[in-house]
Amino acid sequence: MSALNDLTIAEARDRLRAGDVTSVALTEACLGAIGGAGRLNAFVHTTADLALSRARAADARLATGDAPAMCGIPVGIKDLFCTEGVASQAASHILDGFRPPYESTVSAQLRDAGAVMLGKLNMDEFAMGSSNETSTYGPAVNPWKIDDRDLTPGGSSGGSAAAVAAGLCLAATGTDTGGSIRQPAAFTGTVGIKPTYGRCSRWGIVAFASSLDQAGPMTRTVRDSAIMLAAMCGHDPKDSTSADLPVPDFEAMLTGDIRGQRIGIPREYRMEGMPAEIEALWTQGAEMLRDAGAEIVDISLPHTKYALPAYYVIAPAEASSNLARYDGVRYGHRATLAQGDGITQMYEKTRAEGFGAEVQRRVMVGPYVLSAGFYDAYYNRARKVRTLISRDFEQVFAQGIDAILTPATPSAAFGLGEMADADPVQMYLNDVFTVTVNLAGLPGIAVPAGLDARGLPLGLQLIGRPWEEGALLNTAQALESAAGFVSKPPKWW
Amino acid sequence: MSDIDLETARKVAHLARIAVPDDHLPRLAQELGHMLRFMEQLNEVDIEGVEPMVSVTPMRLKRRADGVTDGDMQDKVLANAPDAREGFYAVPKVVE
Numbered sequence: 001m002s003a004l005n006d007l008t009i010a011e012a013r014d015r016l017r018a019g020d021v022t023s024v025a026l027t028e029a030c031l032g033a034i035g036g037a038g039r040l041n042a043f044v045h046t047t048a049d050l051a052l053s054r055a056r057a058a059d060a061r062l063a064t065g066d067a068p069a070m071c072g073i074p075v076g077i078k079d080l081f082c083t084e085g086v087a088s089q090a091a092s093h094i095l096d097g098f099r100p101p102y103e104s105t106v107s108a109q110l111r112d113a114g115a116v117m118l119g120k121l122n123m124d125e126f127a128m129g130s131s132n133e134t135s136t137y138g139p140a141v142n143p144w145k146i147d148d149r150d151l152t153p154g155g156s157s158g159g160s161a162a163a164v165a166a167g168l169c170l171a172a173t174g175t176d177t178g179g180s181i182r183q184p185a186a187f188t189g190t191v192g193i194k195p196t197y198g199r200c201s202r203w204g205i206v207a208f209a210s211s212l213d214q215a216g217p218m219t220r221t222v223r224d225s226a227i228m229l230a231a232m233c234g235h236d237p238k239d240s241t242s243a244d245l246p247v248p249d250f251e252a253m254l255t256g257d258i259r260g261q262r263i264g265i266p267r268e269y270r271m272e273g274m275p276a277e278i279e280a281l282w283t284q285g286a287e288m289l290r291d292a293g294a295e296i297v298d299i300s301l302p303h304t305k306y307a308l309p310a311y312y313v314i315a316p317a318e319a320s321s322n323l324a325r326y327d328g329v330r331y332g333h334r335a336t337l338a339q340g341d342g343i344t345q346m347y348e349k350t351r352a353e354g355f356g357a358e359v360q361r362r363v364m365v366g367p368y369v370l371s372a373g374f375y376d377a378y379y380n381r382a383r384k385v386r387t388l389i390s391r392d393f394e395q396v397f398a399q400g401i402d403a404i405l406t407p408a409t410p411s412a413a414f415g416l417g418e419m420a421d422a423d424p425v426q427m428y429l430n431d432v433f434t435v436t437v438n439l440a441g442l443p444g445i446a447v448p449a450g451l452d453a454r455g456l457p458l459g460l461q462l463i464g465r466p467w468e469e470g471a472l473l474n475t476a477q478a479l480e481s482a483a484g485f486v487s488k489p490p491k492w493w
Numbered sequence: 494m495s496d497i498d499l500e501t502a503r504k505v506a507h508l509a510r511i512a513v514p515d516d517h518l519p520r521l522a523q524e525l526g527h528m529l530r531f532m533e534q535l536n537e538v539d540i541e542g543v544e545p546m547v548s549v550t551p552m553r554l555k556r557r558a559d560g561v562t563d564g565d566m567q568d569k570v571l572a573n574a575p576d577a578r579e580g581f582y583a584v585p586k587v588v589e
Contacts, residue, residue, distance in 0.1 A: 101572060312532055342585050343586075361525070365529075380545055381540060383547070384544070386545070387546040424524065424528065
């Protein structure tokens with residue numbers, strides 16, 4: 001039998017309801033695992049007392065026999081979510097000491113469903129990064145290891161992925177602006193879904209690029225993602241872009257039957273220089289879905305190549321506006337000023353000290369691409385290309401394609417520090433398979449599909465039709481069971 | 494278009510309200526230039542007659558009554574301020 005901290009949400013839920021285990025016991029097991037995993041640097045603020053008091057409340061609620069699925073489940077919350085009275089600093093020095101007096105809608109929904117927050121999880125600063133190395137807390141470390149190097153868990157939701165893979169929590173929240181749930185899930189052998197834009201309220205989540213950001217669950221199984229996603233999404237009047245649509249019972253839609261589903265294989269995702277192992281895994285994934293009764297169809301998404309450059313115009317443009325609020329006045333860090341410094345020096349020194357290098361770069365690209373002489377050449381052009389990328393997907397869905405299968409990442413996890421001297425654009429290539437989905441607002445899920453020759457996990461991505469997360473999760477589960485990925489990283493930390 | 498001179502680098506740093514020392518400007522100009530060259534692949538795309546995307550999903554934003562729904566929490570609002578005095582945010586002198 002698994003250790004309590006290694007249970008899936010579904011197993012823990014069933015045992016909690018059967019009275020076979022308590023939330024306090026689950027929570028203590030996770031807190032013990034977190035205490036022994038300092039080397040992974042996944043949890044950056046642990047809230048043990050709060051967790052135990054919520055666990056006791058969850059046990060009382062379970063005893064009444066009327067508790068939702070997430071009741072009593074210990075989870076980690078990405079540091080990007082504002083949590084009432086608990087440090088929430090988007091892994092940035094500029095938010096040192098910030099304790100929000102309010103709770104984000106998504107974490108409030110989880111709390112109200114009885115989920116137990118264990119603490120806050122490491123990430124790239126303001127979710128800008130693909131390796132967790134831009135964090136003010138230092139990088140989270142991947143529990144997967146093949147030699148003496150520490151590997152990245154990916155980013156930006158790297159702490160969430162590392163914590164779920166290492167059994168420090170049963171599941172975690174992530175956010176995904178260009179691939180920040182799916183890439184770390186692929187690097188750690190876990191499951192992560194970015195739902196359709198508008199499914200989850202963005203209220204109370206520190207904003208990076210508002211037209212791209214979405215929250216989602218990071219879990220050990222597809223079923224767990226279905227359970228947790230249902231608790232996270234729903235309409236919120238405080239986010240005008242959140243969709244006023246009913247939330248289906250995603251778990252009930254996991255029928256295992258994908259016969260007749262038409263799965264598209266986009267030829268433009270066959271990138272030059274793609275490792276043979278990734279290409280082989282992709283082919284195997286298509287064969288698994290065919291064996292399960294799906295029809296595999298070659299499709300074309302002709303503007304794929306332009307997704308990354310469009311993203312790196314649009315995301316910094318939005319970020320420069322969103323991050324204007326960090327001015328040293330209302331919260332967080334303020335620089336020590338010299339005699340005679342005025343308010344402009346206060347802003348400029350505070351932001352120079354408070355933001356890391358990658359955040360500074362993006363916050364400076366923003367005003368450039370939005371400035372009067374370049375607005376049409378960069379920002380407006382990127383928004384038009386975004387329309388074309390979205391249209392590519394609409395056209396294949398109109399042709400009857402139900403879901404699209406692609407690799408999740410162009411490589412397995414790489415070593416921390418290995419990209420330190422690389423050009424920033426090299427790091428951006430991590431998102432090459434995931435970023436199209438954010439630009440088009442579609443749901444996408446990463447599913448662990450195998451190990452590479454060295455023994456590191458590799459993931460595949462499935463992309464679904466808007467608002468059809470249930471069908472997408474069902475196809476993902478068929479892939480998950482066919483791939484039969486059950487490996488866990490051996491404990492070395 | 495994509496070569497960034499030191500004056501432009503200085504200007505975007507100021508627009509972003511980030512202090513950049515003079516000896517860091519050449520590296521900044523180089524990095525920004527590289528990012529902009531990456532973006533210029535977009536020039537290959539025929540965008541004739543294409544409307545820019547302004548809404549990710551085809552939905553009409555909800556409307557609500559223009560009423561006060563929140564407030565009266567000065568303490569909470571000021572609780573995280575680096576310098577708050579007498580119910581206000583305190584900042585360096587703005588007007589002489």
